[in-house]
């Protein structure tokens with residue numbers, strides 16, 4: 134199955150996408166991560182993209198489409214993938230349909246995660262990360278033990294990503310409203326859109342997301358068996374019935 138995660142910055146697409154892809158054994162294609170990596174490495178693409186990202190602007194369509202075309206052709210994406218951060222414009226959505234059609238593939242479902250703007254500003258402008266291990270913190274939601282330094286790297290001051298500064302966050306939300314919100318209609322028009330609330334705990338949002346995909350929802354009771362955490366669940370329909378109790382999905 135191939136899905137795209139849509140929604141404003143700060144709604145939790147990255148977190149939910151990583152969990153979903155991990156559980157179902159699909160590739161997570163996060164264009165935001167790919168771009169940040171290119172910026173950090175100082176590649177030609179990274180230099181071209183870096184300045185626009187820091188200003189809260191979108192990277193050009195042709196750069197993004199090329200990036201996604203190559204990534205989705207890698208072997209780990211053959212079984213399925215979750216796209217996070219792409220498409221961000223209507224032309225990108227059209228280009229994605231076209232490049233998948235060339236391979237006889239399509240996006241099966243687009244999930245729209247939504248949340249009120251005030252909540253998005255609060256979430257994004259409070260984010261902090263450790264420059265050493267990249268662990269994510271939040272000023273109010275996930276405070277480090279001493280308030281300022283990484284729990285695992287005492288003495289290392291947490292920092293805010295340039296694009297999470299409040300002014301840049303407001304710019305990102307405005308760009309989202311103008312350029313990305315119409316992408317939702319692209320998928321609504323042909324019946325591929327499912328809407329999910331991004332409010333609530335990470336687990337609550339994840340359960341809603343799985344339900345929207347028509348996938349079995351994991352047991353909410355904590356499972357003491359560590360070998361089962363993160364294990365894929367939800368065998369695809371058509372998987373042989375009467376298998377072993379835990380029903381490992383066919384890969």
Ligand SMILES: [Zn+2]
Nearest residue numbers: 263266283286
């Ligand atoms: Zn750290």
